[in-house]
Amino acid sequence: MATPNVELVAIRRDHLETLIRQARINHTNQGAEPAIRIPTSQYIDLTQSKLHYDNLCRALLSGGLSMELLQPSPPDPKEVEKSAIQRSALNALFLNVQNWRSSPKEPQQEVAGSSHSIASDHHVPSNRDKEAKTVWQHAPPSHGQERRCPRECQRTILFYSLPHGATLWDITSVVFGGSLCDVHLSVDENYAVVSFNEEESAIQFYQHVQENGLSVKGKTVTVRWAKSPHVITNHIRNQILRGATRNIVIQNCNPRITEADIRNDLDHIYKLIVVDISFKDGNWHIQTNSIHSALFAKTCLCSREKYKDHTITWGTDECDGPIQGTGEGPSKKPARDAWEVIGDRRRNGGRAEKK
Numbered sequence: 001m002a003t004p005n006v007e008l009v010a011i012r013r014d015h016l017e018t019l020i021r022q023a024r025i026n027h028t029n030q031g032a033e034p035a036i037r038i039p040t041s042q043y044i045d046l047t048q049s050k051l052h053y054d055n056l057c058r059a060l061l062s063g064g065l066s067m068e069l070l071q072p073s074p075p076d077p078k079e080v081e082k083s084a085i086q087r088s089a090l091n092a093l094f095l096n097v098q099n100w101r102s103s104p105k106e107p108q109q110e111v112a113g114s115s116h117s118i119a120s121d122h123h124v125p126s127n128r129d130k131e132a133k134t135v136w137q138h139a140p141p142s143h144g145q146e147r148r149c150p151r152e153c154q155r156t157i158l159f160y161s162l163p164h165g166a167t168l169w170d171i172t173s174v175v176f177g178g179s180l181c182d183v184h185l186s187v188d189e190n191y192a193v194v195s196f197n198e199e200e201s202a203i204q205f206y207q208h209v210q211e212n213g214l215s216v217k218g219k220t221v222t223v224r225w226a227k228s229p230h231v232i233t234n235h236i237r238n239q240i241l242r243g244a245t246r247n248i249v250i251q252n253c254n255p256r257i258t259e260a261d262i263r264n265d266l267d268h269i270y271k272l273i274v275v276d277i278s279f280k281d282g283n284w285h286i287q288t289n290s291i292h293s294a295l296f297a298k299t300c301l302c303s304r305e306k307y308k309d310h311t312i313t314w315g316t317d318e319c320d321g322p323i324q325g326t327g328e329g330p331s332k333k334p335a336r337d338a339w340e341v342i343g344d345r346r347r348n349g350g351r352a353e354k355k
Helices: 013-029 041-060 078-104 127-132 168-173 201-211 234-241 259-266 291-303 338-347
Strands: 156-160 180-186 190-195 222-225 248-252 272-280 283-288 311-314
Touching: 078 291, 156 201, 168 180, 168 190, 180 291, 190 201, 190 234, 222 311, 248 272, 259 272, 259 283, 272 291, 272 311, 283 291, 291 311
Parallel strands: none
Antiparallel strands: 156 190, 156 222, 180 190, 248 283, 248 311, 272 283
16 A cells, blocks of 8 residues: 655644644633623723622612512613604704804804894995805705805894884784795884895895885884894805795694694794794694794704604795785784793793793
8 A cells, every 4th residue: 555645844842732732722612602802900890890789789689679670671662762862853953063063153143132233224235245245056946046045145124113012923924025034023122123045035125115115013114224134154054055944844744733732842942933833734834933943943843753753844934925015914813922922031031931
């Protein structure tokens, strides 16, 4: 029988002993659980925590507690779902704050109380103002035209000599010609501040009022340009170009959701004023005082469990239409007087009383 050709390799004895010892270790570890390597400090902390836990369990058992109560219970599915919704709302709010922080900071106009400058003359935008405005060429169209929405322009108009008891609904009912980004009503000084998204819309409405006059609740009011126009930040402008308005629509709403439910869900949002809530064709239409507040309101509604099966979209601004006559606005009474809402917020530190 022929002997096969075998090649022999010469190694040192200590190397052979090392290989044999390693082979024995590998054979012993077969079938054992995988090991996890952690720092010694963490191992000591875990060991101490285990000792503390054992001592606590023994103390509880000696005090009369049963072993069943010490066993961990499975999580409640409803609580898990609720936590997921809350995390989603917080993440959306965090993204909005991050986008706002990343945008260049600009001087903002404060329209609350008496800080707004109301001593202004009839000021018509100059050619320099028109040349300085930024025109956004790739914005979505609105009524067949481009939506530019510059950050700074002559967009803010002041309404003086309002009748007593005038509401935000009375103001928005007589304003036409373009979408509004912010509406403010001063109860103490009896004036309103109306800011359009577009400068062209503000100019057309102002010129129309100068030629035809304007009345609110049967009383003629004075209209002037504001010396400090409202400034739209980059974040708000980007949301407007994506379709955001100051109005929200809850589509195909559950009949069990009432107007009171919606108001209660939005009552905690700072500086948000619900101008009106109406139900049409199975949808709830919510009109607010500003796009900035409406962004928070929409995020809040989307995060609540009762609205998870509904589609929440942006609604059409009722002021975004052709300029009409200067008579009374649509004959519609809001479910709650906006004048009372503003007074309640002033008396209660920004929160409206529940009627």
